[in-house]
Amino acid sequence: MTTYTEYPPKGYRVRISTYWWLGRWAYLKFILRELSSVLVAWFVIETLLQVNALIGGPGAYQDFQGFLRNPVVIALNIISFFFILFHAITWFNLAPKAMAIRLGGKRVPAILIALPNYAAWLVASVIVAWLVLRG
Amino acid sequence: MTKRSNEPLLWLLFSVGGVVAALLIPVHLFLFGLAFPLGWLNAPSYDALLALARGPAGRVYLLVFCILPLFHWAHRFRYTLYDGLQIKHLNELVNTFCYGGAIVGAIVATYLVVHIP
Amino acid sequence: MAEQIALEVTRFSPERDKVPSIQAFDVPLRKEWVVLDALNYVKDRVDGSLSFRWSCRMGVCGSCGMMVNGEPKLTCATFLTDYAPGPVRVEPLKNFPVMRDLIVEITDFLGKLSKVKPWIIRAKEKPLSEGEYLQTPDELDTYRQFSMCINCLLCYAACPVYGLDPLFAGPAALALAQRYNMDSRDEGKSERLDILSQHDGIWGCTFVGECTEVCPKHVDPAGAIQQYKLTATQEWIRSLLMPWGGKR
Numbered sequence: 001m002t003t004y005t006e007y008p009p010k011g012y013r014v015r016i017s018t019y020w021w022l023g024r025w026a027y028l029k030f031i032l033r034e035l036s037s038v039l040v041a042w043f044v045i046e047t048l049l050q051v052n053a054l055i056g057g058p059g060a061y062q063d064f065q066g067f068l069r070n071p072v073v074i075a076l077n078i079i080s081f082f083f084i085l086f087h088a089i090t091w092f093n094l095a096p097k098a099m100a101i102r103l104g105g106k107r108v109p110a111i112l113i114a115l116p117n118y119a120a121w122l123v124a125s126v127i128v129a130w131l132v133l134r135g
Numbered sequence: 136m137t138k139r140s141n142e143p144l145l146w147l148l149f150s151v152g153g154v155v156a157a158l159l160i161p162v163h164l165f166l167f168g169l170a171f172p173l174g175w176l177n178a179p180s181y182d183a184l185l186a187l188a189r190g191p192a193g194r195v196y197l198l199v200f201c202i203l204p205l206f207h208w209a210h211r212f213r214y215t216l217y218d219g220l221q222i223k224h225l226n227e228l229v230n231t232f233c234y235g236g237a238i239v240g241a242i243v244a245t246y247l248v249v250h251i252p
Numbered sequence: 253m254a255e256q257i258a259l260e261v262t263r264f265s266p267e268r269d270k271v272p273s274i275q276a277f278d279v280p281l282r283k284e285w286v287v288l289d290a291l292n293y294v295k296d297r298v299d300g301s302l303s304f305r306w307s308c309r310m311g312v313c314g315s316c317g318m319m320v321n322g323e324p325k326l327t328c329a330t331f332l333t334d335y336a337p338g339p340v341r342v343e344p345l346k347n348f349p350v351m352r353d354l355i356v357e358i359t360d361f362l363g364k365l366s367k368v369k370p371w372i373i374r375a376k377e378k379p380l381s382e383g384e385y386l387q388t389p390d391e392l393d394t395y396r397q398f399s400m401c402i403n404c405l406l407c408y409a410a411c412p413v414y415g416l417d418p419l420f421a422g423p424a425a426l427a428l429a430q431r432y433n434m435d436s437r438d439e440g441k442s443e444r445l446d447i448l449s450q451h452d453g454i455w456g457c458t459f460v461g462e463c464t465e466v467c468p469k470h471v472d473p474a475g476a477i478q479q480y481k482l483t484a485t486q487e488w489i490r491s492l493l494m495p496w497g498g499k500r
Contacts, residue, residue, distance in 0.1 A: 011349025011357040012264060012272060016415050018221060023322075027412060030460045031219060037211035040156045040204045043164055044240065047201055050167065051247045054188055058181045068172040077168035084164055088157035094459065098478035102394065125162035131187060132166055132179055142455040143488035146481055214458045218416050 036087040039080040046077075092117040145210050145234075152207025159200055185252070194248045201244040202237075209237035257281040257332060258339035259290050261302065264350055272350060274341070275299075281336060287327040288316055291342065291354075304354040311468060314404030318354050319343040324409035324466045347408055347415040361405060364421045367447060368429035373440025391436040398431035398476050400469040407463035407473050419452030423463035423473030426454055430476040433483070442487075449484050457481075
């Protein structure tokens, strides 16, 4: 029994460039969406610093407010805000894809799953704002 | 039956963390990161904020708010490093950095929340 | 309308060339012509050695997938006039090794497809004497969309993860796994999950979503994969809480 040599040859492989994600607008949007997670982590760190300042007393907390007013921090927070919004909007729009909910034999349209998410977002934001702002 | 991987747990943490981040971070970032420092809205006093944070509900909220989005970051960033920088062969290093980082953050968060006076 | 349009085609003969190159041809720009017609014009009248796959020329066989101006397309369903004044660049499907000219090696996909066991799995086959399986239209509807896949591999060309990670199962294979998982006649959900819940099965997917965008049959493989992730996670939780539950 002769051994079988694989033919045709394996073929020419095109090497994927490190900048593959610049090749299509859709890929760039995807990478930006993924990088929003870095700014999520940044804000968590900012919040931990805030809790740390709360523990340190009124003086430490005042110093932390000063830190937050630093133009570099403000700029970072502005950028983070846009990225967080991007994360939230893409998240709520994509979440229905994972849930194939069927009612009465027909698939519930994606928007009917996305809208309650947006509503929850609004309600949660209003509640947090009210709790924080009432002083 | 081959041993099933633990990816579902990591994906679950990523998903829940993503929901927490999407629902709560925008308003927090807007208030504490922009509106108060820039003077658009009156910031709450130190005492008011402490009162919110020190109650049991406040502590649990802070734990959820800080820990879950970190695991969301860990999972997402791990795959971004795999795909973006094509360093999947360094996956041991990447996993340690990402999930290890999230665990460290969780420990720090727990320590801080427990020590709120 | 202009008489002609430039067609730039990838040429690669493994016995002669080290790397692929581009060759340009002028083809007639006819209102009703698709890119496949242009390729066949070249093969019939200009250069008979141009190699490419095609069959049904009506978008149901999945043979003629190629990159047209950087987008994965079925060349039998892509009109030349959409690219006027041209040129139209036709390249082999991305993320697959190039065998010759516009022909790619799809053995990897075929291996992954058989790995997901795309057939009805039953614990015990129903004997013929017991009659046919019964399925309501609603039960059919749960998996119908995923059954529309023609294995054209445009989704694999669009998926950056498949290009970067050789172990990833890929959109079409996973959509077809889900097609059988959702089929009321199938009992193989657990068996497929064992195979696909490994790290290189479904978990490589980062929901870029381009696979769904390019699919010519609107299969929505991205949706199938996300649903599968949810199912796999539910199964994992269940096996954690009820390890005695046994295979479902």
